Amino acid sequence: MKKKKTIRKWVQLVLFLLIAAISVNHTLVESGKGVTFFSTASLHAVCPFGGVVTIYHLLGLGTFVKKIHPSSVVLMIVVFSSAILLGPLFCGWICPFGTFQEWIGKIGKKLFKKKYNRFIPYKYDRYLRFLRYVVLAWVLYMTAVTGKLIFQDYDPYFTLFQFWTGEIAISGFITLGLVILLSLFVERPFCKYACPYGAVLGIFNLFRIIPLRRNETICINCKACDRVCPMNLPVSTSRIVRDHQCISCYECTDTDGVCPVENTLAFQSSRYKEAVK
Ligand code: SF4
Ligand code: SF4
Incomplete structure (x- = not known):
């Protein structure tokens, strides 16, 4: 049904704007200008992947990794429950960074028409897709060992929604730039090759x-x-x-x-x- 496609586009747009509003408002709150309703919400508080990276600390030490909130664990449980039923709905409908890549991809589709998203033969590409499990293993291991959000410095999603804060490492900007560039040739390159949360949710399939x-x-x-x-x-x-x-x-x-x-x-x-x- 075309209706389904239209609903998905609207859901994606609304959630993208919501996350952008939460991010901007959090910055404003810190300078005393934000809206109180959103005042406690930061980007970390609304990220379900935070629940995954803190599991080791939560179960082993009874603490959260620095900057992670209990809300991330609640969101993780909600997303996992929907994934048991319908797979990674979060990736296809909710994740604002997936949406962002789709929007950049529209330019790529205009440029390359039918060739878009077909540059790498699937027989090779299907193996490259396992790279995201390497990223996942690295993120989980390093976060468990250091107790810090190690992926933040490389996370293009975090960079996109926080680029104005001065908190972003140069590596974050490089990763975001690469994802934008690749999205002109490949649909959702970060989801396919590097997203550690997509790797977790993909297992539910x-x-x-x-x-x-x-x-x-x-x-x-x-x-x-x-x-x-x-x-x-x-x-x-x-x-x-x-x-x-x-x-x-x-x-x-x-x-x-x-x-x-x-x-x-x-x-x-x-x-x-x-x-x-
Ligand atoms: S090949 Fe795909 S699109 Fe064509 S009839 Fe079969 S399921 Fe439908
Ligand atoms: S990602 Fe899954 S649901 Fe979406 S078009 Fe491909 S097979 Fe269909």
Whole structure:
């Protein structure tokens, strides 16, 4: 349904503006000018990945990593619960940095048309995607050892929403610049190759309760779903998409302009599938 696509765009826009407002307001509050309603919220307080990096300290020492708030743990639990059901909805619908990359990607699509997001052959690219697990392991290890938010100095998401504060390391600006540049050629490059939180959420795709299913009996193998997938997944040859890179964006299930055969692609649990047999 095209409606789904439109709803996603609006959800992404509203959440991007909300996070931007929280960030700006937090800076204003520190200089005595912000709105009280938001006064306690910082970017760290609304980041569910903070809940992941503090787990070791929370369970082992009963403390939080410096700058991490209990709200991050609550958000982490909410995001994990939705991921058990529907996979990384957070990546496809909520993360403002994913949205930002999609917006830059629109320029790339205009520049390169059909070539956009097709520069690296999938047979090599699929292995490069595991790099984000290397980043995840490094972030978790270093945060556990140092008790500091080690990734902050390299985090393009943090840089984007805090670039005016003077808190950003040069490495943060370099990473953000690289992501912007790569987004002109590749859709969501940070999500694909480097995001440690995307790496965690991607694992839920392996056992999510409601996966993406393709009805092989009515599929006409037109490959439109492959072409539209921002993560370049081979949807048209999968019976069930369990790839760790699916971001549950629903783009491939859009029957208005993508899959020409209604109900060929759908998010369905195995129980539902049994019922409609
Ligand atoms: S398989 Fe479909 S839902 Fe998953 S990332 Fe690709 S387009 Fe989005
Ligand atoms: S777009 Fe629909 S019909 Fe075409 S290959 Fe994908 S699932 Fe099959």
